[in-house]
Amino acid sequence: xxxxxLDHLAYRSTGLFHQSRPVTKLLLVGAVIALILTTTQITPxxxxxxxxxxxxxxxxxxxxxxxxxxxYPLVFVLVFGLSLxxxxxxxxxxxxxxxxxxxxxxLLATSTPYPQIFSTISPVISRPFASLLLxxxxxxxxxxxxxxxxxxxxxxRGAFSWQHPSRTLHAIAxxxxxxxxxxxxxxxxxxxxxxxxxxxxxxxYTPRAGTLCSNDIIITLATIVIISMIFLF
Amino acid sequence: xxxxxFPDGFLPLWLWLGCTIAVVMINAxxxxxxxxxxxxxxxxxxxxxxxxxxxxxxxEIVPLAYHLNLAVPVGILxxxxxxxxxxxxTNIFLALLGHGGITTIxxxxxxxxxxxxxxxxxxxLLFKNLSxxxxxxxxxxxxxxxxxxxxxxxxxxxxxxxxHHDETESELIRFELIAEQDAHEEAEETEPGNTGLARFAMIxxxxxxxxxxxxxxxxxxxxAYIGRLKPDLLSRKV
Numbered sequence: 001x002x003x004x005x006l007d008h009l010a011y012r013s014t015g016l017f018h019q020s021r022p023v024t025k026l027l028l029v030g031a032v033i034a035l036i037l038t039t040t041q042i043t044p045x046x047x048x049x050x051x052x053x054x055x056x057x058x059x060x061x062x063x064x065x066x067x068x069x070x071x072y073p074l075v076f077v078l079v080f081g082l083s084l085x086x087x088x089x090x091x092x093x094x095x096x097x098x099x100x101x102x103x104x105x106x107l108l109a110t111s112t113p114y115p116q117i118f119s120t121i122s123p124v125i126s127r128p129f130a131s132l133l134l135x136x137x138x139x140x141x142x143x144x145x146x147x148x149x150x151x152x153x154x155x156x157r158g159a160f161s162w163q164h165p166s167r168t169l170h171a172i173a174x175x176x177x178x179x180x181x182x183x184x185x186x187x188x189x190x191x192x193x194x195x196x197x198x199x200x201x202x203x204x205y206t207p208r209a210g211t212l213c214s215n216d217i218i219i220t221l222a223t224i225v226i227i228s229m230i231f232l233f
Numbered sequence: 234x235x236x237x238x239f240p241d242g243f244l245p246l247w248l249w250l251g252c253t254i255a256v257v258m259i260n261a262x263x264x265x266x267x268x269x270x271x272x273x274x275x276x277x278x279x280x281x282x283x284x285x286x287x288x289x290x291x292x293e294i295v296p297l298a299y300h301l302n303l304a305v306p307v308g309i310l311x312x313x314x315x316x317x318x319x320x321x322x323t324n325i326f327l328a329l330l331g332h333g334g335i336t337t338i339x340x341x342x343x344x345x346x347x348x349x350x351x352x353x354x355x356x357x358l359l360f361k362n363l364s365x366x367x368x369x370x371x372x373x374x375x376x377x378x379x380x381x382x383x384x385x386x387x388x389x390x391x392x393x394x395x396x397h398h399d400e401t402e403s404e405l406i407r408f409e410l411i412a413e414q415d416a417h418e419e420a421e422e423t424e425p426g427n428t429g430l431a432r433f434a435m436i437x438x439x440x441x442x443x444x445x446x447x448x449x450x451x452x453x454x455x456x457a458y459i460g461r462l463k464p465d466l467l468s469r470k471v
Contacts, residue, residue, distance in 0.1 A: 003291075006330070033335055036242040070331055073240055083433040098240040102331025109329055117329070126264045128276065129318065135280030136287070136322045143284045173454030180455075181463065183281045191277040 003140055009061055009110040017059035017111035020215040022120040025108055028219055031226040032104040036097045042089075044229040045096040051222055052103050061110045070102040127200070139187050146182045150175050241334035245391070253339030259346075260321060263314055275315055282307045283319040286345075287326055300444075305373040306452045308349025309356045310459070310466055316349035317342070344380060351376040356456075365460045370453035377445035381438065389434045 010018075017025065035048055056063050077098050081091045108117070114137050122130045154160065159171035289301035308316040324338045324345070333341055355372035363371065460467050 003287075003330070029335075033241050036240075037336065039242075073331060073333070077240070079436070080433070083436045085432075094243070097242040101241045101334055105329055105331045105335075109331075114329075126261075128264055128267060129260070129322070132276055132279055132283070132318055132322050133325065135277055136283035136319075136326065139277075139280040139284035140287060140326075143281065143288060147288075169450060169454055173451060173458050176451070176455050177458035177462065180281065180285065180459070183284070184278055187277040187281045191280075 004144065005065075006106070006109050007113070007141075010113045017055060017061075017107065017215070017219070019213065020111075020219050022112050022116045024216045024219045024223070025112055026117070026120060028223045028226070029104050029108050031223045031230075032100060035226055035230050036101050038230050039233055040093065041233050042093055042096060044233040045093065045100055047229060048226055049096065049100050049103065051225065052100065052107060055219075055222065056103075056107055059107065059111050061107070066106050066110065067103065070099055070106050073098045073102050131199075135187065135191060138190060139183060142186045142190070143179060143183045146186070147175070147179045150178050150182070241336045243334075244337065244340070248391070249336040249340055251339075252343050253336070256321065256339040256342045259317065263318060267314075275311070279311055279315050279319045280322075282311055282316070283323045283326075286319070286323040290323070290327060290332065301448050301451065302345060302348065302377075303448070303452070304345040304348040305352030305356075305376050305449075306369075306455055308351075308353040309369070309372070309456060311349075313346070313350040313353045316353070317346040320345040320349060344384060348376050348380045351379060366453050366457040369456035370449050373449035373452040374445055377448060378442070381441040381445065385434050385437045385441070388437070389431075 074095055077094050081094055118133050154171055154175050160168050286303050289303040292300055321342045324341045327333050328335050328338050352372050355375055360368045360371050
């Protein structure tokens with residue numbers, strides 16, 4: 001799952017999670033993190049994971065690709081745990097903590113566009129930093145596009161050959177350099193255009209008018225269940 | 234490996250909370266002193282550098298369990314102040330992708346920000362008489378090695394405190410770190426704690442040194458390329 005795919009799912013999918021307000025989703029993630037920080041038992045972690053899987057299915061997000069993407073941090077836990085000779089139980093709890101946290105964050109990322117997340121937290125961060133977050137986000141896609149095009153050109157020119165490692169390293173660095181220059185240029189032009197159109201280092205998101213809908217209520221209930229597990233276990 | 238892959242729930246409270254508070258304070262000071270003109274001129278560049286770091290950190294060199302940080306080239310290009318902001322935004326994004334935890338954002342920012350500062354200092358101040366390529370390689374390798382030594386030493390020291398354990402009888406399943414030499418029967422089959430920590434430190438340092446060599450080589454070529462085409466990007470700025 002690439003960042004493009006995550007962004008596409010956040011904008012294009014429709015489901016329970018997508019129609020909820022960002023603040024309820026952020027509270028859910030906060031509750032999951034709080035549980036992970038406080039618990040030392042397997043049961044609440046498994047229950048939380050099952051709850052998150054249920055929410056992923058209701059969100060209409062592809063379950064298996066998302067769960068596979070969430071297993072990435074397990075590599076380090078494995079390296080760390082095996083070299084320190086953790087018991088199997090410790091390794092299991094460590095792995096569950098990692099997997100649950102990354103699943104909740106990926107659920108947020110695939111159901112909430114990043115500008116909405118940053119807009120929700122913008123009251124507590126400064127304007128230049130909010131601007132930096134937005135530009136970093138947009139630069140990711142610029143970089144991705146420019147890199148793909150440059151890589152294709154370099155492949156066509158036969159620049160990469162592991163039989164010539166020095167030449168290949170030069171080519172990799174040149175590819176990165178060209179990508180960087182083009183991306184900087186495009187990013188600066190994009191920022192100038194944004195400022196011309198009235199951007200003043202703030203992101204605005206207009207939430208849906210009216211009272212909380214059923215989607216928000218369901219997610220809030222899930223949050224309450226997770227918080228109660230903190231006290232029960 | 235200047236970036237900790239620790240997820241939430243592993244580090245002791247005093248560590249991650251302390252680092253988070255430190256980062257918030259540093260961020261506040263930087264933003265208070267950053268003028269609007271400076272911000273408008275260099276924020277796009279900082280955004281691209283942040284995106285570059287995100288891409289680099291997403292490329293895992295699997296056999297080494299290592300990924301590129303690119304904090305040193307970013308520090309050289311942006312200067313340590315703007316590099317710190319860029320590193321913070323990168324870590325926020327990565328945390329939202331499940332790469333590292335929300336509570337480790339502060340610690341990761343301090344580590345990578347320190348790496349960027351060290352790289353900038355070595356490149357612009359200490360090694361300024363060397364050729365560009367060698368200067369970039371040395372600055373990157375030394376900065377990464379120093380960061381790795383500090384990090385691995387700190388991890389080894391902290392290992393017994395990772396993943397707090399609860400010894401109450403109401404737990405369904407108990408778990409203990411072998412390093413604490415508990416009386417559980419499984420401990421009889423394992424090595425004493427000190428050997429485990431030493432092995433951990435050795436493995437991590439070996440992997441990170443190889444990773445640092447690769448990253449420094451790439452950084453050197455990248456900086457040399459930028460120096461040939463746009464040398465003004467390498468001018469010294471804080």
